[in-house]
Amino acid sequence: MVWRAGSLLGLATALALAAGSLAGAQQKTEVRVGVLAYLGPDEAASAWEPTLAQLNAALPAYRFTMVAGSQAFLTAAVAAHRLDFLITNPGHFLELKVDYSASALATEQDLDGFSSSESVGAAIVVLDRRAELQHPADLRGLKIAAAAPDAFGFRAAFGELLERGLDPLKDVNPVFTGFPVDGVLTMVRAGQADAGVIRSCLLEKVIAEGRAGAQEFRVLGRKTGNGAKCQVSTRLYPGWAFVKVAQTPKPLADEVARVLLAMQPGAGEKVWNQPDDYLSVQDLYRSLHVGPYAPFTRLGIADLLWRYRYLAAVVGMAALWWVAYVIRVAQLVRRRTRELAEAYELARLKDVKFEHAMRLSLMGEMASSLAHEINQPLAAILTYARGCERRLEHGADPQGLREAIGRIAIQAERAGDIVRRMRDFVQKNPARQAPMEPAAVFREALALFAPTAASRDLAVEADIPEELPLVRADRVQLEEVILNLLQNALEAIGERADGKIRFAATQEGATIVAAVSDNGPGLTQEARNRLFEAFFTSKSGGLGLGLSLSRSIVEAHGGRLGADEQASPGATFRFYLPIIEEDVRV
Amino acid sequence: MSELSPIVYIVDDDPAVRDAVAFLVASVGYSARACASAQELLDALDETRPACLVLDVRLPGLSGLELQRALSERRSVARIVFISGHGDIPKAVRAIHLGAVDFLEKPFDDQLLLDRIGEALAASSGDLRRRAGQRRQERKMSGLTNREREVLRLVIAGKTSKAIALELDISVKTVENHRQNIMAKADVASVAQLIGWACEPD
Incomplete structure (x- = not known):
């Protein structure tokens, strides 16, 4: 709000002055002098016009124009290189000195009798009738009006309060009226604030102008003995500074300084002296942690952003980009994760389907032998049953048929077993590994394969110990591996009359080793190299998937599958399964 | 001249089927003899009696068809009814050409099997009688x-x-x-x- 008000003021003033001087010297170089307008542009103009008039008179090559505005406006104008000089209060000068390398050419001394180094102070005023308010310390917890947080008077007064043990930001409740400073007196008069902070001599000026009663206001903590004509609550600080900004050419600055110091003021006009060092102001600002000594957060965020707007824009964009990037990455990660999960699930499903298809194909190869194998008990059952019928028809003793009926039951169980084995083998359940006795699984697989071997007048020679340590396995998958190897062996033997297939299982250390051997033609070197490649096959009707699938199954069980290097005659395939640790056994 | 009683031989490597067929055959009064292999049959076969072989095509060792050929070369009186687990048409045709009475698929109709056994035994018995007559004739003429x-x-x-x-x-x-x-x-x-x-x- 302050900034905007100031900018409007400044703009209006600049326009007015520009319009007024447009007709004059076009050839003259314009020199823009910012003036802090704490009492409003008119007051500022009347206070400093004489100084500018003298400069214009003394330096005809230049046209000095006044740009009045608030502290924030002037700071911004300096930052934008729109000003060459400023006339401003000590506090503002200090900020400009630190932030923009500004320097003071002269220090103001008014004709009221103050020295230039003790020219400006602040008065803390209360309504005279507020008898309970006698000392600045009485203001604890009360409302104090001031023009603006960065008004020099306010800061001077706060420095005073701080010295008296009152933290201005915590212990009192400041309210800001904005410029001009007259508003402070108005608030105090209306009771909207308990006290007000104004520039030294303002109260006297207002009383002289009849805008306040002589006894209406009282100054708290009044300092005496400094020879001042005005009542002040604070120590006195140097007067206002005529400030040169960093880029103003030195010759011009020197000329201006010379004119200022040689100036012969009229009545009520300002006197310019050698520049003060403003150390007292630095001390004040340091104790208040304001201006150049403000901790980062105490600075107005808006000011800070404005001051570093390019950097802020870059940082902001970087931050935005980073946020967008992080969101994008998070999105991508989420999407990819989902895609990956889907792909994995799909692959797993395909794998399950594929494996199931392989089992069906294996079963297909064994189907006709298995059908025959089921047919045998069925034929026996039927024949026994008919025999019983006939015997009963001929008046046989039903007791005598018990044995036959028992045999029927046995044969029905036999057929049921085969059907169960087949059904278990082609079931579409997802693979599930569980601890199991491998010898039982091996025997199941051999039982399932026996009819197929028998159809070629072969019997698989089995060497399986009565009991083997437990392994963690999916029963059906394990059977599938064995049947695959047995089927391969059978096909390797082909039509040989003396074909032999041998299945042997044994424990070797922490593994179970199972081997399927045949006395077929054996493996060629090429076949040996490409044995576990998918779609490589030496069989006329083979898909070339059996061994590669068997190997993945065995590996999924933590084991391995391979062909013996030296197995002659014929081939030997061997797979290893890890035994479950003792303590895991149930 | 009184003829010796016929025997039905059952040759199947599946003990259940073998015993079941023997049980059925015995239930209609035939004497039955179960054999697990071709060799066992050859050892047991009594050529002096009407004989019917209920023979599985697929046997360990000497197969059903090979046994049929061997008996034929020996001019055995035994007649054969083949039984088979799977309908193997070429084998069936060869078997019939070689004089088999029939070729039945398991599981078979009991009546059909018994009828065929009856026919086989009748044929076998006829053979025996014819051969006995021939032998007497030869003896007269000799x-x-x-x-x-x-x-x-x-x-x-x-x-x-x-x-x-x-x-x-x-x-x-x-x-x-x-x-x-x-x-x-x-x-x-x-x-x-x-x-x-x-x-x-x-």
Whole structure:
């Protein structure tokens, strides 16, 4: 709000002055002098016009124009290189000195009798009738009006309060009226604030102008003995500074300084002296942690952003980009994760389907032998049953048929077993590994394969110990591996009359080793190299998937599958399964 | 002449099927003999009795068809009914060509099997009888000389002694001598009896 008000003021003033001087010297170089307008542009103009008039008179090559505005406006104008000089209060000068390398050419001394180094102070005023308010310390917890947080008077007064043990930001409740400073007196008069902070001599000026009663206001903590004509609550600080900004050419600055110091003021006009060092102001600002000594957060965020707007824009964009990037990455990660999960699930499903298809194909190869194998008990059952019928028809003793009926039951169980084995083998359940006795699984697989071997007048020679340590396995998958190897062996033997297939299982250390051997033609070197490649096959009707699938199954069980290097005659395939640790056994 | 009782042999490597068929066959009164292999059958087969083989095509060792060929070469009287787990048409055709009574698929209809066994036993029994007749005939004829067999053939054909003498280019007296010798060996008194002796199987 302050900034905007100031900018409007400044703009209006600049326009007015520009319009007024447009007709004059076009050839003259314009020199823009910012003036802090704490009492409003008119007051500022009347206070400093004489100084500018003298400069214009003394330096005809230049046209000095006044740009009045608030502290924030002037700071911004300096930052934008729109000003060459400023006339401003000590506090503002200090900020400009630190932030923009500004320097003071002269220090103001008014004709009221103050020295230039003790020219400006602040008065803390209360309504005279507020008898309970006698000392600045009485203001604890009360409302104090001031023009603006960065008004020099306010800061001077706060420095005073701080010295008296009152933290201005915590212990009192400041309210800001904005410029001009007259508003402070108005608030105090209306009771909207308990006290007000104004520039030294303002109260006297207002009383002289009849805008306040002589006894209406009282100054708290009044300092005496400094020879001042005005009542002040604070120590006195140097007067206002005529400030040169960093880029103003030195010759011009020197000329201006010379004119200022040689100036012969009229009545009520300002006197310019050698520049003060403003150390007292630095001390004040340091104790208040304001201006150049403000901790980062105490600075107005808006000011800070404005001051570093390019950097802020870059940082902001970087931050935005980073946020967008992080969101994008998070999105991508989420999407990819989902895609990956889907792909994995799909692959797993395909794998399950594929494996199931392989089992069906294996079963297909064994189907006709298995059908025959089921047919045998069925034929026996039927024949026994008919025999019983006939015997009963001929008046046989039903007791005598018990044995036959028992045999029927046995044969029905036999057929049921085969059907169960087949059904278990082609079931579409997802693979599930569980601890199991491998010898039982091996025997199941051999039982399932026996009819197929028998159809070629072969019997698989089995060497399986009565009991083997437990392994963690999916029963059906394990059977599938064995049947695959047995089927391969059978096909390797082909039509040989003396074909032999041998299945042997044994424990070797922490593994179970199972081997399927045949006395077929054996493996060629090429076949040996490409044995576990998918779609490589030496069989006329083979898909070339059996061994590669068997190997993945065995590996999924933590084991391995391979062909013996030296197995002659014929081939030997061997797979290893890890035994479950003792303590895991149930 | 009383014939020995027939035997049904069941040859199947599946003990259940073997026992079941034996049980069925026995339930209609046949004597049954179960064999696990072709060799066991060959060892057990009694060629003096009507025999029917209920034979599985697929056997360990000597197969069903090989056994059929072996029996055929031996001129066995045993007749064969094949049974098979799977309908193997080429095998069935070969089996029938080689004289099998039938080729039944498991599981078979019991009545059909028993009918076929009955037919097989009848055929086998016929074979046995025919062969017994032939053997007797051969034995009768084996007592006669070659000339006497020639004379007997012409006598049965109804030729007179004179016509026989003319045909064989021998004297009528010699023909008469042969006739008397033949009738003495056949132990008959008349030509009519002689014809009966020569043509009747028993």
